[in-house]
Amino acid sequence: MFLGIELPQIVLSAIYFALTLGVVLLMALFLVWWERKVSAHIQVRFGPMMTGKWHGWSQTLADALKLLQKEDIVPRAADKGVYFWAPVIVFGATMMTFVVIPWSPRFIAADLNVGILYIIAITTFTIISLLMAGWGSNNKYSLLGGMRSAAQIVSYEVPLTLSIMGVVLLAQSLSMQDIVADQNKFWNWNIIRQPLGFLVYLVAATAEVNRTPFDLPEAEQELVAGFNVEYSGMKFAMFFLAEFVNMFVVAAIATALFLGGWWGPFGNESLGWLWFVLKSMGVVFVLMWFRWTYPRLRVDHLMEFAWKWLLPLAFLNLLATGLIYNLVK
Amino acid sequence: MLDKYLTVAVFLFGTVGFVLVTLFVAKLLRPARPSEIKLQNYECGESPVGSSWVQFNVRFYIFALLFVIFDVETVFIFPWAVVYDTLGWFGFIEMTIFLAILIYGLVYAWKKGVLKWV
Numbered sequence: 001m002f003l004g005i006e007l008p009q010i011v012l013s014a015i016y017f018a019l020t021l022g023v024v025l026l027m028a029l030f031l032v033w034w035e036r037k038v039s040a041h042i043q044v045r046f047g048p049m050m051t052g053k054w055h056g057w058s059q060t061l062a063d064a065l066k067l068l069q070k071e072d073i074v075p076r077a078a079d080k081g082v083y084f085w086a087p088v089i090v091f092g093a094t095m096m097t098f099v100v101i102p103w104s105p106r107f108i109a110a111d112l113n114v115g116i117l118y119i120i121a122i123t124t125f126t127i128i129s130l131l132m133a134g135w136g137s138n139n140k141y142s143l144l145g146g147m148r149s150a151a152q153i154v155s156y157e158v159p160l161t162l163s164i165m166g167v168v169l170l171a172q173s174l175s176m177q178d179i180v181a182d183q184n185k186f187w188n189w190n191i192i193r194q195p196l197g198f199l200v201y202l203v204a205a206t207a208e209v210n211r212t213p214f215d216l217p218e219a220e221q222e223l224v225a226g227f228n229v230e231y232s233g234m235k236f237a238m239f240f241l242a243e244f245v246n247m248f249v250v251a252a253i254a255t256a257l258f259l260g261g262w263w264g265p266f267g268n269e270s271l272g273w274l275w276f277v278l279k280s281m282g283v284v285f286v287l288m289w290f291r292w293t294y295p296r297l298r299v300d301h302l303m304e305f306a307w308k309w310l311l312p313l314a315f316l317n318l319l320a321t322g323l324i325y326n327l328v329k
Numbered sequence: 330m331l332d333k334y335l336t337v338a339v340f341l342f343g344t345v346g347f348v349l350v351t352l353f354v355a356k357l358l359r360p361a362r363p364s365e366i367k368l369q370n371y372e373c374g375e376s377p378v379g380s381s382w383v384q385f386n387v388r389f390y391i392f393a394l395l396f397v398i399f400d401v402e403t404v405f406i407f408p409w410a411v412v413y414d415t416l417g418w419f420g421f422i423e424m425t426i427f428l429a430i431l432i433y434g435l436v437y438a439w440k441k442g443v444l445k446w447v
């Protein structure tokens with residue numbers, strides 16, 4: 001069903017895909033501009049002001065057009081196939097997660113019954129693409145960046161998955177819509193019922209998208225740009241796009257799992273998508289705030305934090321959730 | 330049920346198609362003037378020394394191994410969490426024992442100094 005018209009599944013899916021792609025591209029343009037504005041204001045400067053008159057609103061549009069015309073330089077020593085497919089996979093893995101993002105009670109591309117497990121499985125492909133980019137470029141900086149990001153993402157994946165488990169336990173379902181529907185009152189939001197889980201998720205998710213204070217993989221002062229040193233033109237744009245869209249994805253998952261998804265303070269369910277986007281943008285803002293406030297961690301601190309702090313905390317959270325669930329039942 | 334995965338397939342082919350078309354359009358628009366120097370790998374302005382496809386430090390593999398252990402374990406916890414309501418105290422005690430073994434493994438790795446990034 002789409003707007004009350006019965007359509008074959010494949011046409012419906014295509015409509016959902018086209019809508020999602022449009023929203024995602026617009027959002028990426030907006031997020032890049034917003035990040036530059038936020039960073040500028042935190043550092044007491046203006047950021048883009050010229051392009052498009054009003055606060056440089058069309059700056060990223062101009063950037064995208066410029067990148068489209070840039071020469072694509074493939075290093076002779078690169079492994080051509082691996083080098084070519086890395087940006088395709090990184091953007092593909094990001095877009096695929098949008099299948100189960102619950103924008104509103106009725107607007108979800110496909111409410112898979114393994115929803116959250118599907119997201120965890122799909123986002124793992126990002127690691128593969130970063131490794132491919134690092135290895136395929138045959139560049140020492142890329143390789144170091146790729147290996148570092150793989151080690152980092154893999155380490156933070158474990159506490160991330162465990163922190164989600166508490167939410168699954170409370171909702172008794174893996175489907176995204178069931179998990180959101182379960183948080184029907186403000187005091188039922190999982191940020192209230194699972195404060196520790198939310199904290200672990202937020203920290204681990206920041207590390208998953210390679211953002212400061214966890215941006216070791218691209219640490220520009222030591223690795224130039226990490227895994228994407230050798231990429232130029234549109235292929236570089238794909239990595240850049242995926243990075244910003246990924247930031248929105250983890251924010252949207254945080255919204256759906258912990259912040260009540262499309263439930264809002266007032267209005268009926270037709271306003272659901274508005275609350276969902278507002279909350280997600282709020283989480284995105286927090287991620288940007290992190291980036292422009294904290295310094296980068298040292299690599300050994302980063303790895304030990306995941307295994308010695310976040311993982312025991314996630315275990316504790318899961319067992320405590322199970323215990324309290326049985327006690328109040 | 331399975332028709333929901335048709336949507337997943339549409340997203341998969343749609344996204345890959347979108348990226349390939351974008352790259353192709355960029356290929357039509359952009360200049361292509363490769364030169365010997367331009368095609369060298371970037372290494373701070375010097376000619377690259379040797380290949381970068383070399384052996385890695387073993388610590389990466391140790392963390393990969395740890396990841397496999399703990400990620401496979403989450404696969405067991407997922408179905409447990411979904412049916413937790415019907416399992417009740419039996420489920421809680423069972424999972425406590427399972428997690429205790431895993432946490433013991435983590436403590437063992439910690440004591441052995443494996444978690445240290447050197």
